[in-house]
Amino acid sequence: MRVDARKNYDCLLAVASEVFADQGADASLRDIARKAGVGLGTLYRHFPTREALLETVLRASFEALAERAKVLERSDSADEALLAWMQETTEFTYSQRGIIALMMDAIEDTDSELHASCVMLRAAGTALLTRAQAEGKARDDLNGAELFDLIAALAWLREQPSHASRADRLFDIVAGAVLKDRGDV
Amino acid sequence: MRVDARKNYDCLLAVASEVFADQGADASLRDIARKAGVGLGTLYRHFPTREALLETVLRASFEALAERAKVLERSDSADEALLAWMQETTEFTYSQRGIIALMMDAIEDTDSELHASCVMLRAAGTALLTRAQAEGKARDDLNGAELFDLIAALAWLREQPSHASRADRLFDIVAGAVLKDRGDV
DNA sequence: TGACAAAATGGAGCGGTGCTCCGATTATTC
DNA sequence: GAATAATCGGAGCACCGCTCCATTTTGTCA
Numbered sequence: 001m002r003v004d005a006r007k008n009y010d011c012l013l014a015v016a017s018e019v020f021a022d023q024g025a026d027a028s029l030r031d032i033a034r035k036a037g038v039g040l041g042t043l044y045r046h047f048p049t050r051e052a053l054l055e056t057v058l059r060a061s062f063e064a065l066a067e068r069a070k071v072l073e074r075s076d077s078a079d080e081a082l083l084a085w086m087q088e089t090t091e092f093t094y095s096q097r098g099i100i101a102l103m104m105d106a107i108e109d110t111d112s113e114l115h116a117s118c119v120m121l122r123a124a125g126t127a128l129l130t131r132a133q134a135e136g137k138a139r140d141d142l143n144g145a146e147l148f149d150l151i152a153a154l155a156w157l158r159e160q161p162s163h164a165s166r167a168d169r170l171f172d173i174v175a176g177a178v179l180k181d182r183g184d185v
Numbered sequence: 186m187r188v189d190a191r192k193n194y195d196c197l198l199a200v201a202s203e204v205f206a207d208q209g210a211d212a213s214l215r216d217i218a219r220k221a222g223v224g225l226g227t228l229y230r231h232f233p234t235r236e237a238l239l240e241t242v243l244r245a246s247f248e249a250l251a252e253r254a255k256v257l258e259r260s261d262s263a264d265e266a267l268l269a270w271m272q273e274t275t276e277f278t279y280s281q282r283g284i285i286a287l288m289m290d291a292i293e294d295t296d297s298e299l300h301a302s303c304v305m306l307r308a309a310g311t312a313l314l315t316r317a318q319a320e321g322k323a324r325d326d327l328n329g330a331e332l333f334d335l336i337a338a339l340a341w342l343r344e345q346p347s348h349a350s351r352a353d354r355l356f357d358i359v360a361g362a363v364l365k366d367r368g369d370v
Numbered sequence: 371t372g373a374c375a376a377a378a379t380g381g382a383g384c385g386g387t388g389c390t391c392c393g394a395t396t397a398t399t400c
Numbered sequence: 401g402a403a404t405a406a407t408c409g410g411a412g413c414a415c416c417g418c419t420c421c422a423t424t425t426t427g428t429c430a
Contacts, residue, residue, distance in 0.1 A: 002397060005407060028387070039409025044389070101345075108347040142358070149348055149355055153338035160286075162293040163334055170334055173327070177362035187426060190378060213416070224380025229418070 009046050011036045017057045025054060025098035051102065051113040058096065062117040065089055069124035079137035079179050082128045086151055086178075087171065089121070093155040100155040107148070122148045132179070139180045150174055194231050196221045202242045210239060210283035236287065236298040243281065247302040250274055254309035264322035264364050267313045271336055271363075272356065274306070278340040285340040292333070307333045317364070324365045335359055 001009070015036040019027045029050065033043040047053035068088060072081035093100045106114035107122065126144025133140055154174055157163045163170070186194070200221040204212045214235065218228040232238035253273060257266035278285045291299035292307065311329025318325055339359055342348045348355070 002406060004397070008408085029389090030387075033409090040389080041391080041409055042407075045407080050388090104345040104347050146351055146354060146358065149342055149351060150358070152345070152348075153342050153355075156341050157334055157338050160289040160337070162289050163337075166331055166334055169331060170338075173331065173335070173362055174359075177358055187377060189425065193379085214418090215416075218380090225418085226380050226420080227378075230378075235417090 005046075008036070008038050008042055012038060012043055012046060012053075013057060016053055020054065020057060020096055025050075025096055025102055029053075049113060051106065054096075054099065054102065055113040055117060058099070059117065061092055062121060065092060066120050066124040069128055073127060073131060077137075078128075078132040078135045082132045082138060082178070083175055085125065085128050086147075086154075086175065089125070089151055090155045090158055090171070093152075094158045097159050100152050100159070104152055125151065129178075137180070138178055142178065147178065150178065190231075193221070193223050193227055197223060197228055197231060197238075198242060201238055205239065205242060205281055210235075210281055210287055214238075234298060236291065239281075239284065239287065240298040240302060243284070244302065246277055247306060250277060251305050251309040254313055258312060258316060262322075263313075263317040263320045267310075267317045267323060267363070268360055270310065270313050271332075271339075271360065274310070274336055275340045275343055275356070278337075279343045282344050285337050285344070289337055310336065314363075322365070323363055327363065332363065335363065 012032065016032050019032050019035065029043060030040055032053075033040045036043070043053075047056065065085075065088065069085050072085055075081045093103070102114060103118045103121075106112035107118040109115060122144055125147050129138055129142065129144060129147050132138035133142075154171055157170055158167050197217065201217050204217050204220065214228060215225055217238075218225045221228070228238075232241065250270075250273065254270050257270055260266045278288070288299060288303045288306075291297035292303040294300060307329055310332050314323055314327065314329060314332050317323035318327075339356055342355055343352050
């Protein structure tokens with residue numbers, strides 16, 4: 001890659017990261033190009049789709065979440081590990097409003113640049129769920145896809161302004177549906 | 186209202202109803218005006234906002250759902266009544282994809298034309314919940330706002346193509362979190 | 371019936387979006 | 401230093417929501 005191309009690429013990534021965090025995943029790409037001092041064509045050549053740009057911006061976060069799941073798998077408490085990961089995952093998607101809807105689209109769209117990341121995340125969650133089930137901490141009639149749906153629903157709720165004050169309550173309610181025999185949380 | 190105005194108003198409503206059901210709540214208003222054989226300005230005078238148009242299109246459905254809640258309140262089984270209403274409400278929002286997000290916005294925005302309808306719906310659900318709680322069928326630490334959030338989350342999930350095959354399962358899981366002591370459903 | 375005011379119309383226009391395409395520019399190589 | 405290939409950036413297209421107002425239609429009243 002030519003040095004000028006590299007510079008623009010890096011600059012676009014930095015600006016996009018900021019703008020997406022600030023305005024959500026549906027921020028104007030034209031705006032990102034402008035703020036990066038770059039033409040729109042340049043943005044589109046480096047990142048042919050919005051998903052491609054988002055994937056690159058968020059790849060590190062995705063991998064961190066997957067890595068975090070691996071660490072939590074080695075923790076003492078299988079149920080608390082699962083809960084912690086669910087919490088961290090919903091909080092991550094909240095930091096990039098709008099991305100959970102794209103992820104739901106991407107997880108079954110093998111053409112999407114976000115596809116691999118979503119599949120990886122779902123697998124990471126499934127591992128934690130399976131372990132919790134093996135220890136009798138999570139309900140057995142639940143699979144990874146369903147867990148992912150529940151997390152997505154919580155993440156979507158968290159994006160709704162009117163829901164803000166009840167976010168923690170709803171998380172507990174859904175968590176209670178995933179785990180079993182917890183008594184009062 | 187002048188007869189020509191009345192004709193356009195009715196025509197717009199009929200077309201909008203069809204288009205919203207077909208393309209979702211974010212359909213192009215220009216497209217609706219075009220299909221109704223009417224200028225864009227005419228649409229905007231009759232319905233100053235997208236919410237106003239949606240509210241008018243869906244008012245009957247909103248009222249039917251509230252009325253349905255009243256009927257269910259007189260049924261034998263409080264828990265089954267609550268479940269049935271939750272089911273019918275999520276199915277209604279599914280018939281107008283995208284509307285649940287608008288409703289979540291509207292429920293705390295007193296300026297929105299959808300506000301009154303949303304408040305009414307939430308109250309209808311709250312009544313069913315309260316009754317179920319009084320009979321010991323629903324968990325006590327849940328209020329109407331939280332129930333509305335859960336329904337909204339289910340409705341949003343239902344809109345996601347990747348989720349389709351698990352819609353019923355997820356409904357049962359969430360239903361299980363709302364009711365108590367049901368054993369196997 | 372004919373004139374006139376009020377009501378209603380509809381589309382041009384504004385600023386924004388995503389996305390494509392290509393002439394101009396710049397970096398690299400020989 | 402010239403040739404070449406990579407890169408750039410913005411004009412252009414079709415769309416969006418929304419406003420504004422010259423024009424047309426309707427209803428009323430003499």
